[in-house]
Amino acid sequence: MLTPQEHRTLQFIRRHLAEHGYAPSLEEIGAAIGVRSRGSVHRYVSRLQDKGYLRRAPHGARALEVLDGPGDPAGSLPLLGRIAAGRPIEAIPGQDTLNLADFLLGPDRYALQVVGDSMIEAGILDGDTVVVRQQDRAEDGDIVVALIDGQEATLKRLRRCGGGMIELIPANAELSSMVYSAERVTIQGVVVGQLRSYR
Amino acid sequence: MLTPQEHRTLQFIRRHLAEHGYAPSLEEIGAAIGVRSRGSVHRYVSRLQDKGYLRRAPHGARALEVLDGPGDPAGSLPLLGRIAAGRPIEAIPGQDTLNLADFLLGPDRYALQVVGDSMIEAGILDGDTVVVRQQDRAEDGDIVVALIDGQEATLKRLRRCGGGMIELIPANAELSSMVYSAERVTIQGVVVGQLRSYR
DNA sequence: AGAATAGAGAACAAAACGAGAACATGCAAG
DNA sequence: CTTGCATGTTCTCGTTTTGTTCTCTATTCT
CATH class of the missing domain: 2.10.109.10 (Umud Fragment, subunit A)
Incomplete structure (x- = not known):
């Protein structure tokens, strides 16, 4: 299980990744979680890596990658049926799931x-x-x-x-x-x- | 993982490609990301190629092709910008990926x-x-x-x-x-x- | 008191960066 | 064909950023 600081670190990395498309530097992580020392941040990141939450290339700048945590969205919705004004909702035979990726990607x-x-x-x-x-x-x-x-x-x-x-x-x-x-x-x-x- | 400059470079190439149908020159990329030296830009493009984001024909002018990057998370699309009738496609600051799950799920x-x-x-x-x-x-x-x-x-x-x-x-x-x-x-x-x- | 843990910061190493020179290549105008 | 221009390629140089590894100190817990 993660300590509070580890959790904040992972959260920030996820958010930064979603927001900017690239990983934050140790300095930036430190600023976000309130730690001035890059060395300390380095320790957190290393531990998250050991625990399997991150992957990292040695010595690559911003070479962080978040691995699949438990409970990532599957990308689909239950497709209940057709709705037409003035009728009950009618099921679509053989079609009960809408997969977003299939639909749009x-x-x-x-x-x-x-x-x-x-x-x-x-x-x-x-x-x-x-x-x-x-x-x-x-x-x-x-x-x-x-x-x-x-x-x-x-x-x-x-x-x-x-x-x-x-x-x-x-x-x-x-x-x-x-x-x-x-x-x-x-x-x-x-x-x-x-x-x-x-x- | 990409550095900020690499990321900006890739984004610009994608947008240019979508808008004009052909790749930008190193000079144009440089102008867009604020780098005067073609050599430096060349290095970015080379690295993006090494990392599997681009393909390039040797010595072909503007011979760049964007691949499906390993960094694009599943269930998302590159969001290139806004299109308004009669204007160039305009980038949306801080928003370059559309995550279907976030958007709809x-x-x-x-x-x-x-x-x-x-x-x-x-x-x-x-x-x-x-x-x-x-x-x-x-x-x-x-x-x-x-x-x-x-x-x-x-x-x-x-x-x-x-x-x-x-x-x-x-x-x-x-x-x-x-x-x-x-x-x-x-x-x-x-x-x-x-x-x-x-x- | 002793052990474990966290943060600070120094010192070093590697990577990234920007500039620019020099050369190669392809294309089109003359 | 030759020339010129835009473009891509390969370098080198110096600087900055970033990651890594330490040690030291303060704090907490037993």
Whole structure:
């Protein structure tokens, strides 16, 4: 079992890792847990390593890695069924678990946070996050991340007009679609998923 | 594990790649992370390559490819930034990873697949999946799973009227809201998240 | 008192860092 | 083809940060 200081150390390392993407230095850990001496911090980290909570490369700066503690989330939700207005919730045969990874993850994917209302009628609201698969081709009707003149990035629905022209259609009646010659438009990726968190 | 500079380098390469479709030059990377010397940048890129985050063709200009880094924890996506129509993709300070579990999972949550268009103006489309937190209370304005007369389940926005009446408001101008006495309505949960997968 | 533990800090070693020179390579303009 | 430019590669140098190993002291517990 961990001592209070060891626990604080591990907590801080986890938090720092989540927040910055890289491990803290001994100095930083010390500042966080209220210890001035790097040597003392070193002792904590060594003990956490011995107890199997951390892995560490000798002499590598910030070469800390947090190992799986007990009780890490599995990444899935119970999928109870379908809800339609005015009916009881109906189970989906053969489908009782929603695995987030299967649902959204995949190779060459990344997330972008959407600013603005240009795709609101496609159910993509200001502040939503879209999952984009990186690729340079898209089909008509796909929602794409497009680069115009190598400068402006935008999220729009794609349609090919005749004559090498490309139409980028917002899903917002207040905005009008733009038509560009194909050379001016580069497709950076296609939206394959979307997610939102309330509050 | 990555050092802070290595991390910034990788983030910038990812973003540049997503936005422009080709890798940045050493000079551009240097400018982005605040290093004047191409040699130093080269060292970063080499180290990222050694650590398995990048692949690189020798002597090819801008011949960089981002691999699925060993440091990317399972169940997460690289969050490259914000996209607003007509602007370059802008990095989000202090936020470069989207952890699906943090984003959507939590205690007492389950998923429901939505059938119908009754919440379309709230960005919840037919076929979307909503994440619901099970609870029997909700605040005005929450989107709730409500059970009417213990029979019909429905997804609506909640509003309390005076006199023990409850209004369930669809987000669809073609439908009208329904008002029930409080006894007839049971709240099953509150929508806390939503996700969608295209194709 | 004696043993165990924690923090401070010194001293050293290794790694990371930034700069910049020098050279190689590939590409495109002339 | 030659030249020039952008780019990648390989160095060296000096500095700073970071990790490692000590010893010393204070505190706690038995």
